[in-house]
Amino acid sequence: MGQKIFVAHVICVLGLAALTSACMPDTPRTALDWGVNTKATHHRVARAKTYVYEEKDVRPTPRPAPNYVTREAAPYSPVSSKPLAPVSTAGAPTFVWPVSGRIVSDFGAAPSGAKNDGINIAATTGTPIHAAASGTVTYAGDELKNYGNLVLIKHSGGYTTAYAHADRLVVSRGDFVARGQVIGYAGQTGDVETPQLHFEIRSGTTPVNPRSYLTSATAWT
Secondary structure: OHHHHHHHHHHHHHHHHHHHHHHOOOOOOOOOOOOOOOOOOHHHHHHHOOOOOOHHHOOOOOOOOOOOOOOOOOOOEOOOOOOOOOOOOOOOOOEEEOOOOEEEEOOEEOOOOOEEOOEEEEOOOOOEEEOOOOEEEEEEEOOOHHHOEEEEEEOHHHEEEEEEEEEEEOOOOOOEEOOOOEEEEEEOOOOOOOOEEEEEEEEOOEEEOHHHOEEEEEEOO
16 A cells, blocks of 8 residues: 555656646757847736837936946057958947957957957956947846856847946846946956956847947947
């Protein structure tokens, strides 16, 4: 009798586990292949649909004023003076520099064979990070340890920007942010050895050179 009860208990537990696993989502992936879940939940979808991607109708998500000490940022200085190849930016939002600073790692292939899908900008810890263009935050977290604290923002025209290695973030997934709005503060999280911001612009799923799309030599001050 006791053996039958034990067997029945095991079957019940296994059945519950199977039901639970069936309800669990697969390992989250995105079209950007960041390996993080940028898909909003059902209650977030309804909220996101209320936003309109128009610069003339910017409605940023209200955030409390952060308490931080403003630090002087180094002037922008590109790694190379080689002119950038012309690109078509038709339909792209107006992007501004997220921080001011020296580029410590440029876009593209490096002599070591590594490839950078964006640019890395030196920035003092605590330097405000600004949204390069208006859009909706699709991810804000630290699931990807190499990138530390990471923010992804979706913009009009199918563009997405990424901001990694932040010391801390002040936005959440689903927030609508205006161009120039502070989304976090620079730091040294992830796999970097000095404080900096890893910044990417992607058109669809394709990384593009941010320096071809940024409209000014420095960020917001």
